[in-house]
Amino acid sequence: MLSSVHRIARNEPGAYEDFSHAYLAGYTRVRPLPADFEHLLEPYLLLRDTFVLNFVTGATPVNDAVAAWGPGRISGILTNMHAYLNGQRYPGMLTAM
Secondary structure (H helix, E strand, O other): OHHHHHHHHOOOOOHHHHHHHHHHHHHHHHOOOOOOHHHHHHHHHHHHHHHHHHHHHHHOOOOHHHHHHHHHHHHHHHHHHHHHHOOOOOOOOOOOO
16 A cells, blocks of 8 residues: 555655554554564665566456556666665665655
């Protein structure tokens, strides 16, 4: 959920952070987050993008809609992963909970 919202709202300053904090506040009223949530979020975002890469590469040859947007999505994910490997925080990380 947060990864998708980040991709949609990344160009509007503060929109992702505002949404994420409100979403997580509502979520924790129903179920607590793990104590180490802040340490789990970044690996989760990477894992989700890995699943997206798998989906896009499998669907592109047989799905014209995915073939239209898939290469751009793959390029963006690989750029994010490369930056992460060079020491940058992964997109979608929250500065404070």
